[in-house]
Amino acid sequence: MINGAHVIIYSRDAEADRAFFRDVLGYPHVDAGRGWLTFKLPPAEVAVHPVGERESHELFLMCDDLEQTVADLTSRGVEFVSSPEDQGWGILTSIRLPGGGELGLYQPRHQTAYDL
Structure with missing residues (x-):
């Protein structure tokens, strides 16, 4: 039986992004060997959306209060790529890793489906 999912984020600076997940987001982790950190994620869900020619995959973190989360992360030095924008289905922004x-x-x- 499938008991989990493993997400991979490809990075031009994996050490810096690992430090971000460890130190800024505070995610618990294990060292899979040689400094390859694997992080425990919050509960998750997956959605399948239609696509045209170019297939891609995305990872979004979710929160209950975007305004407060943006304020908390900004105080930790996180750079936001865009201002929060109401999309109807939710309020969306992006973090610069x-x-x-x-x-x-x-x-x-x-x-949401992550707590079913």
Whole structure:
């Protein structure tokens, strides 16, 4: 039986992004060997969306209060790529990872599946 999922974030600066997840977000982790940290994520869900020609995958973190979460993360030095924007289904912004990538962050307004 499937008992979990493993998410991979590809990074131009993996050490900096690992430090971000460890030190800024405070996610518990294990060292899988040689400094390859694997982080425990909050409860998760997966959605399948239609796509045209270019297939891609995205990772979004979720929160109950985006305004407060943005304030907390900003006080820890996190850079936001965009201002929070109401999308109808939720309020969305993006975090700049130290390695240069982006990570979505949103407050859902839809029913969630992560605690079923």
